[in-house]
Amino acid sequence: MIQKIRGGVTAPKGFTANGLYSGIKKSKKKDLALIYSERKCSAAGVFTTNKVKASCVVINAGKIQKGTAQAIIANSGNANCMTGKSGFGDSKKILATAAKSLKIPEKEILIASTGVIGKPLPIKNISSAIPLLAKNLSRAGGKNAAQAILTTDHKIKEIAAEIQVGGRNVRIGAIAKGAGMIHPVMAHATMLCFVTTDAVINSQVLQKTVNESVEDTFNMITIDGDTSTNDMVLVLANGMAGNKKIVAGSKDFHLFEKTLKEIFVNLAKLMVKDAEGATKFVEVGVTGAKNKHDARKTARSVASSNLLKCALYGSDPNWGRIAASVGYSGADVDPWKMRIYLGSELVLQNGGPLKKDISILNRVFAKKEIKIRVDLGQGKENATAYTCDFSPEYVKINSAYRT
């Protein structure tokens, strides 16, 4: 277990943040966020593998190569994706205005957007709001930033933790948003996650920990099977904790990575719990896989089954749909070796059902938090995927998102 502390991205030393309504959202909720470090940071990031990428993804993927950054500016309510050359121009304008307001080079600022695709940004509104956004940066402003990146999310998602590295306290803080178009594959979904830390760590090592940490966390959640054009996880490390530099493979490295993973898994679960229309939180554990790849593939396949997700909504313990989704996962599966558990109840082994009192299974599926386990009986690897049920409410939310 990690040692959680209060706050989010402004918990680590030297970070301030802010968020406000700039004029993007019809609801007039906060839609523009800024995270700033008083010192230049080591920077790392992972991005959507969708071939249709928003301009922010393309811009950041280039910038992250050089390994440094000092601020992140993010808007919600508009993805600025498939908005042509002028969309790229708008991202550049935002960066230029932020650079001027923050008095730092444009190249040290990262950018993110989330929301509707194919609609031009109200760039004037955004540009005029940036000076005020920058002026009122504060540690207390972390919450405003957490709010300003939300779209259909109901709750802010922030977390912070503290670890000890060679006698020094090192903090890691993060905010995230999720809700819909969530089916990460590397780090996808219109899933944004911004992490700050005061750790001393270079960008290559930081990138290594991020790559590893997304695999069993953000890449294992699915809400609707749709992979976004705008997903990103960005991490800034400003070194102000003054710890002995964290080097790859060291004990400190493993502690840092473990903490980052726990932060990610916590945020991933918050995203699923706050998913569009979700009424239940579901963990799909796969054990006994031949290899890690099969374990993840199987868990994601089961967690993505629309039919299972409907059954979960209706509290109908229709585990045949689990078996079917294991079968089409692409993993090495032998139906005669497979076991399926609903909660702690074994329902399938030796290729056939176990006689179970249906009322017991109904009770398992009626819970708000449901655990499903598939043992492939083929090896020793395991993985867990996180998902939610599929409700008529999800359909309603997404049948009128744009209008």
Add this chain to the structure above:
Amino acid sequence: MIQKIRGGVTAPKGFTANGLYSGIKKSKKKDLALIYSERKCSAAGVFTTNKVKASCVVINAGKIQKGTAQAIIANSGNANCMTGKSGFGDSKKILATAAKSLKIPEKEILIASTGVIGKPLPIKNISSAIPLLAKNLSRAGGKNAAQAILTTDHKIKEIAAEIQVGGRNVRIGAIAKGAGMIHPVMAHATMLCFVTTDAVINSQVLQKTVNESVEDTFNMITIDGDTSTNDMVLVLANGMAGNKKIVAGSKDFHLFEKTLKEIFVNLAKLMVKDAEGATKFVEVGVTGAKNKHDARKTARSVASSNLLKCALYGSDPNWGRIAASVGYSGADVDPWKMRIYLGSELVLQNGGPLKKDISILNRVFAKKEIKIRVDLGQGKENATAYTCDFSPEYVKINSAYRT
């Protein structure tokens, strides 16, 4: 266009059929079907690629190797899948009883099941019903058979056509069922399709035409992205038309294959139109792909997007979701070359939106039949996928399928 004639599987010479209620379905609707040819037939089939296969799929896949068959017995309301060794035993019992009643060898009978997974068949009920089922086989019984294979389908799906082969009339008839767990990959979905023909054609040539014909038809429909454990297409050719044998590559072969394809595409469309909860029929055309594989992959990816399907339900022309699903299809995509059309309205080119009167786009998406086209601008291959919208009704149907 093919020359359609009345009827279904009993339209070709020498075929009779029947269907009745045997005691599987709570609704007491017909649930057991039999199709019989008075002569032994060349037989071909394609089956689900799901690694969790129902016993009927495993049994048929073995039998089809020998290239002959004379009857098909099929039940609905229970998939007899993941029912262990006793499930296999039940399939064998059904075959043995049918063989006795029909007075033909058991090895000449194919078997199919569709319905809930993981529940033992009421084998006694089925066994007692088979003699009566066989006794009342008739040409008029084709409709009963078409009814008896349905699950959540509302309408029977049958079609028949006639072609001329060397001066002889050759007929092809078919019945099918669809509705849910539909996402064929080879030939999947709890999608059953039984085809009869009086053509003279050997089983290898027949198999060739079937393999080719499923690719752009059944394999291009998707209802919910879930691939079934029980899908199959079975074709029986009894040779009673007395035509000159259809050989691979001949003019007759192409005519036969073209007709089979048209029959499949007609049935595929009927399945989508009758899909669980569907309120709209949607064609996703992909043009300008580098190769056929990319064209199909892209069309299937767009047609499978839950988010797009919700937008279709809500008549919300949110084409950004089309762009996103093209991007994660895995096909070679350049967002700057891609064009998207809603109906005949071009909405995206050069990486950005075209200014369109939103009321025009709303009208396109408000229709009951909607065409979407994605031009990848990369080559000359194309493909079309067929899908439906995603409604709260779909969730309701599938939240209480088992109970």
